[in-house]
Amino acid sequence: MEVLYRSTRGNGSTVTASNAILKGLSEDGGLFVPDQIPALEVPMEQLAQMSYQEVAYEVMSRFLTDFTEEELKKCIQSAYDQKFDTDVIAPLVKADGAYYLELFHGSTIAFKDMALSILPYLLTTAAKKNGVTNDIVILTATSGDTGKAAMAGFADVPGTKIIVFYPKDGVSPIQEKQMVTQKGDNTYVVAIRGNFDDAQTGVKKIFNDSEMKAELADAGYQFSSANSINIGRLVPQIVYYVYAYANLYKTGQIQPGEEINVVVPTGNFGNILAAYYAKNMGLPIKKLICASNDNKVLFDFFTTGTYDRNREFILTTSPSMDILISSNLERLIYRIAGNDPEKNKVLMEELTKDGAYHITDEMKAQLADFYGNYATEEETAETIRKIYKDCGYVIDTHTSVAATVYGKYTKETGDTAKTVIASTASPYKFTRSVMEAIDEGKYASMGDFELIDQLSEISGVAVPNAIEEIRNAEVRHNTVAEVAEMPAVVKNILGIK
Numbered sequence: 001m002e003v004l005y006r007s008t009r010g011n012g013s014t015v016t017a018s019n020a021i022l023k024g025l026s027e028d029g030g031l032f033v034p035d036q037i038p039a040l041e042v043p044m045e046q047l048a049q050m051s052y053q054e055v056a057y058e059v060m061s062r063f064l065t066d067f068t069e070e071e072l073k074k075c076i077q078s079a080y081d082q083k084f085d086t087d088v089i090a091p092l093v094k095a096d097g098a099y100y101l102e103l104f105h106g107s108t109i110a111f112k113d114m115a116l117s118i119l120p121y122l123l124t125t126a127a128k129k130n131g132v133t134n135d136i137v138i139l140t141a142t143s144g145d146t147g148k149a150a151m152a153g154f155a156d157v158p159g160t161k162i163i164v165f166y167p168k169d170g171v172s173p174i175q176e177k178q179m180v181t182q183k184g185d186n187t188y189v190v191a192i193r194g195n196f197d198d199a200q201t202g203v204k205k206i207f208n209d210s211e212m213k214a215e216l217a218d219a220g221y222q223f224s225s226a227n228s229i230n231i232g233r234l235v236p237q238i239v240y241y242v243y244a245y246a247n248l249y250k251t252g253q254i255q256p257g258e259e260i261n262v263v264v265p266t267g268n269f270g271n272i273l274a275a276y277y278a279k280n281m282g283l284p285i286k287k288l289i290c291a292s293n294d295n296k297v298l299f300d301f302f303t304t305g306t307y308d309r310n311r312e313f314i315l316t317t318s319p320s321m322d323i324l325i326s327s328n329l330e331r332l333i334y335r336i337a338g339n340d341p342e343k344n345k346v347l348m349e350e351l352t353k354d355g356a357y358h359i360t361d362e363m364k365a366q367l368a369d370f371y372g373n374y375a376t377e378e379e380t381a382e383t384i385r386k387i388y389k390d391c392g393y394v395i396d397t398h399t400s401v402a403a404t405v406y407g408k409y410t411k412e413t414g415d416t417a418k419t420v421i422a423s424t425a426s427p428y429k430f431t432r433s434v435m436e437a438i439d440e441g442k443y444a445s446m447g448d449f450e451l452i453d454q455l456s457e458i459s460g461v462a463v464p465n466a467i468e469e470i471r472n473a474e475v476r477h478n479t480v481a482e483v484a485e486m487p488a489v490v491k492n493i494l495g496i497k
């Protein structure tokens with residue numbers, strides 16, 4: 001059955017999957033959502049025998065229905081290959097009473113690789129299918145991980161350019177070094193004086209600027225997005241929840257049909273929305289546990305029904321979750337508003353105007369699948385230390401936010417259902433915070449790369465390639481700009497007067 005996509009703020013008109021991927025964001029400022037969530041339909045016995053790539057095909061082909069089998073399989077084979085340091089792509093590690101789904105075995109060692117290693121293939125295939133002759137300019141705002149993963153995916157891909165904006169003081173030293181050393185003649189990195197929300201809002205504004213769109217078209221360019229507002233990011237993220245479940249089934253850790261919980265450290269609400277879509281496809285998921293750091297706007301939302309970004313933006317040790325405007329929540333709001341674009345639009349306009357909105361009790365009642373909580377900085381560090389001491393397993397700060405919230409959830413509810421925790425980054429990406437959590441006195445005075453070697457020693461995990469690569473890499477990008485200058489920076493890069 002064909003799945004079409006419509007905007008969360010639109011008039012009901014639909015586009016094909018490949019068109020939704022090409023556009024990134026709808027012209028009316030809304031996000032594309034599938035007009036139905038397809039059923040998974042493949043028996044678990046079968047999924048359990050499949051490779052990651054095979055599961056990816058089963059899941060993605062149900063959403064991206066205008067891609068041919070040959071096209072989609074080619075995209076999948078090109079994406080999930082030797083770039084990952086393990087054949088299983090997303091291993092499941094049992095530790096401390098939960099299953100850690102390690103989503104950081106790709107080329108930039110964060111979970112963004114799971115979708116961004118395939119997005120360039122989906123996008124260039126979509127361009128070909130739709131007869132696009134313009135070069136595609138990928139505009140990306142990043143809280144640290146998307147930018148690098150998107151550049152790694154798009155570097156030197158013919159017919160594309162990629163421009164990444166990141167908050168100057170809002171990313172980890174390793175994240176920054178990974179970005180500013182990025183190779184490729186079509187990659188551009190710009191630090192902005194502002195936070196992630198400023199970067200994301202700036203990018204959305206450029207997308208909705210019709211004058212700029214026309215200027216770009218004249219110069220032979222069109223924009224698309226590598227942020228999780230692009231449906232081409234979201235669909236590949238559904239795959240690993242199905243794969244994880246199939247893995248638990250295959251290894252006899254769960255019975256047929258047994259419900260599991262999923263815990264996701266959340267920022268822009270993309271990863272957890274993918275888990276929600278997996279549940280709606282029929283995957284037996286009990287609770288979707290949404291974990292926030294001190295920027296706990298989502299916890300407050302799930303508790304009170306009020307989304308309120310009017311608060312201090314806090315820089316934490318889990319910078320990829322330092323976000324107050326969770327873009328993908330709009331897709332959930334649209335759904336619990338009865339797929340009503342008008343109702344959704346009113347709320348999103350209130351968010352833009354007043355920085356807050358309130359949902360009705362009727363809408364709130366539909367959020368029963370979700371549980372929200374948050375972890376403070378101290379709790380996050382304590383959990384890293386405890387799991388290391390008890391199990392010898394080292395997790396990163398973002399994953400620790402999730403593990404901490406899972407602890408709060410079981411304490412509150414007594415729920416003993418098997419639980420998968422999305423492990424979204426390698427501890428090597430946030431080495432300083434991780435090592436100082438383990439033993440501040442011992443590690444605080446050491447340099448970044450000294451800490452990396454120490455981490456390897458205590459964890460027994462070899463230093464990943466992504467880190468070795470940047471040890472002595474040359475800095476290639478050093479542009480810093482004000483938020484207001486973002487459109488000018490883009491024009492300058494593209495040589496538009």
Ligand SMILES: *Cc1c(COP(=O)(O)O)cnc(C)c1O
Pocket residue numbers: 110111112145146228265266267268269270271272320321398424425
């Ligand atoms: C991006 C990111 C997150 C947040 O994911 P969302 O899909 O934005 O909710 C969590 N952890 C890490 C390491 C990330 O890079």
